[in-house]
Amino acid sequence: MGADPVARKMGFRTIKQEVLNRIRNGIWPPDTLLPSEAELADEFSTTRTTVNRALRELAEEGYLDRRRKAGTRVQRTPIRHARLAIPQAEDEVAASGQPYRYALIRREARPAPDWLAAKLSLSAAQQSVIHVRAMHYAGSTPFQFEDRWIVENSVPQAASEGFDRISPGSWLIREVPFSNAEVSFSATAADMEISSFLEVDVGDPLFLVERITWLEGNPVTFVRLFHGKGYKMKTVY
Amino acid sequence: MGADPVARKMGFRTIKQEVLNRIRNGIWPPDTLLPSEAELADEFSTTRTTVNRALRELAEEGYLDRRRKAGTRVQRTPIRHARLAIPQAEDEVAASGQPYRYALIRREARPAPDWLAAKLSLSAAQQSVIHVRAMHYAGSTPFQFEDRWIVENSVPQAASEGFDRISPGSWLIREVPFSNAEVSFSATAADMEISSFLEVDVGDPLFLVERITWLEGNPVTFVRLFHGKGYKMKTVY
DNA sequence: CAGTGGTCTAGACCACATG
DNA sequence: ATGTGGTCTAGACCACTGT
Numbered sequence: 001m002g003a004d005p006v007a008r009k010m011g012f013r014t015i016k017q018e019v020l021n022r023i024r025n026g027i028w029p030p031d032t033l034l035p036s037e038a039e040l041a042d043e044f045s046t047t048r049t050t051v052n053r054a055l056r057e058l059a060e061e062g063y064l065d066r067r068r069k070a071g072t073r074v075q076r077t078p079i080r081h082a083r084l085a086i087p088q089a090e091d092e093v094a095a096s097g098q099p100y101r102y103a104l105i106r107r108e109a110r111p112a113p114d115w116l117a118a119k120l121s122l123s124a125a126q127q128s129v130i131h132v133r134a135m136h137y138a139g140s141t142p143f144q145f146e147d148r149w150i151v152e153n154s155v156p157q158a159a160s161e162g163f164d165r166i167s168p169g170s171w172l173i174r175e176v177p178f179s180n181a182e183v184s185f186s187a188t189a190a191d192m193e194i195s196s197f198l199e200v201d202v203g204d205p206l207f208l209v210e211r212i213t214w215l216e217g218n219p220v221t222f223v224r225l226f227h228g229k230g231y232k233m234k235t236v237y
Numbered sequence: 238m239g240a241d242p243v244a245r246k247m248g249f250r251t252i253k254q255e256v257l258n259r260i261r262n263g264i265w266p267p268d269t270l271l272p273s274e275a276e277l278a279d280e281f282s283t284t285r286t287t288v289n290r291a292l293r294e295l296a297e298e299g300y301l302d303r304r305r306k307a308g309t310r311v312q313r314t315p316i317r318h319a320r321l322a323i324p325q326a327e328d329e330v331a332a333s334g335q336p337y338r339y340a341l342i343r344r345e346a347r348p349a350p351d352w353l354a355a356k357l358s359l360s361a362a363q364q365s366v367i368h369v370r371a372m373h374y375a376g377s378t379p380f381q382f383e384d385r386w387i388v389e390n391s392v393p394q395a396a397s398e399g400f401d402r403i404s405p406g407s408w409l410i411r412e413v414p415f416s417n418a419e420v421s422f423s424a425t426a427a428d429m430e431i432s433s434f435l436e437v438d439v440g441d442p443l444f445l446v447e448r449i450t451w452l453e454g455n456p457v458t459f460v461r462l463f464h465g466k467g468y469k470m471k472t473v474y
Numbered sequence: 475c476a477g478t479g480g481t482c483t484a485g486a487c488c489a490c491a492t493g
Numbered sequence: 494a495t496g497t498g499g500t501c502t503a504g505a506c507c508a509c510t511g512t
């Protein structure tokens with residue numbers, strides 16, 4: 001065997017695959033120090049640029065750990081990441097082929113409650129918030145109950161928006177498209193109000209998505225999205 | 238104004254930022270066709286390689302849509318993706334600083350029930366499965382109830398593993414580290430058995446992770462992970 | 475067919491972390 | 494101090510796809 005007699009096209013994809021194979025076959029067990037980029041480039045008869053891209057992507061995908069001077073090592077436990085889309089209710093319903101409908105329940109401007117001020121670390125100037133509750137439907141079926149708080153100081157335009165035709169989510173994505181967010185997923189029990197809107201029994205388990213959004217360090221919005229019975233968030237990795 | 242008088246270091250990061258700014262400021266509204274890589278390279282006094290990396294990453298992050306010949310366009314609705322790690326219970330507990338404990342409840346080899354055979358599209362040779370139920374604890378607190386099915390034909394080594402000292406999850410990651418998976422997250426109600434193990438009331442909402450794993454097209458395992466009260470899966474994006 | 479992105483080459487300089 | 498990855502340059506050929 002030895003070197004491949006008919007060297008195949010050595011693209012960065014081929015190199016990624018070959019490196020994965022060597023890890024998989026135990027040639028490079030976890031924690032192994034890989035040869036340097038220069039050495040690999042030589043072995044694969046290619047340039048360091050190409051090797052770099054292959055290794056950089058593998059590191060991004062969780063298989064390798066790279067550090068300057070220290071070199072490239074095989075991760076002890078490959079940390080796999082699922083990539084999951086966080087779609088708007090509207091898009092999610094539309095993707096299922098059902099007609100989407102939005103309905104505002106209530107919109108009110110008011111001072112931020114203490115728990116919200118604490119949760120978002122609101123400054124004195126950010127104490128004025130807008131509370132919006134709304135429903136999203138897939139056809140005639142309740143899809144999602146939205147309970148949202150918007151920091152007026154961070155998005156002044158919200159003061160003049162009634163949210164009776166457009167959902168706060170869609171509106172925000174248009175007004176503040178580039179933001180950072182912290183999301184959490186959990187299970188919770190339906191309270192009386194939510195159960196009536198989602199048409200489930202009180203106490204029924206609901207899939208809950210909570211998200212805090214910032215724009216350049218300023219808190220923009222906190223939202224709780226309660227999903228109807230049977231909802232599953234799926235992904236592949 | 239016009240051209241920047243003191244041109245700053247034009248790395249691919251700077252270009253990414255500048256492109257994002259132009260989208261954000263409405264200079265390049267959604268659906269806009271961006272200048273070609275060559276033109277941008279010229280504008281930023283850099284090479285096409287650098288521009289390519291900037292745009293490629295922005296496309297990967299969901300901001301741009303790139304097609305040969307068609308060019309690069311601004312996404313209508315930026316599709317944001319959250320990257321979330323799918324850790325082993327053991328790692329998750331350890332990360333919280335609490336002592337981890339594993340306890341096997343039952344392990345039994347048996348023919349696959351019909352629903353499982355259907356769910357995994359099991360062939361005739363894959364009808365023999367191992368059913369494992371186990372608990373994961375954080376200190377003395379129940380953390381996770383694991384209900385797992387392993388296809389014996391796909392992982393023959395499982396036949397001689399008792400799973401009384403090592404959890405099926407940890408064992409599988411060692412034996413079959415490179416697999417594809419389909420994951421779903423949902424909320425469910427605790428049944429009598431699970432509620433007793435997780436020390437919650439029957440009917441209480443539980444966060445449920447379900448995962449099907451394949452190795453080169455062959456079904457390896459199906460697992461349901463029921464998480465204790467108050468569990469939240471968090472991520473940032 | 476022609477224009478665009480996709481990728482590779484060959485070489486260089488630099489930042490950084492480790493020894 | 495030195496080796497490694499991080500990044501950039503300048504140029505080239507190719508693959509795909511819209512016109």
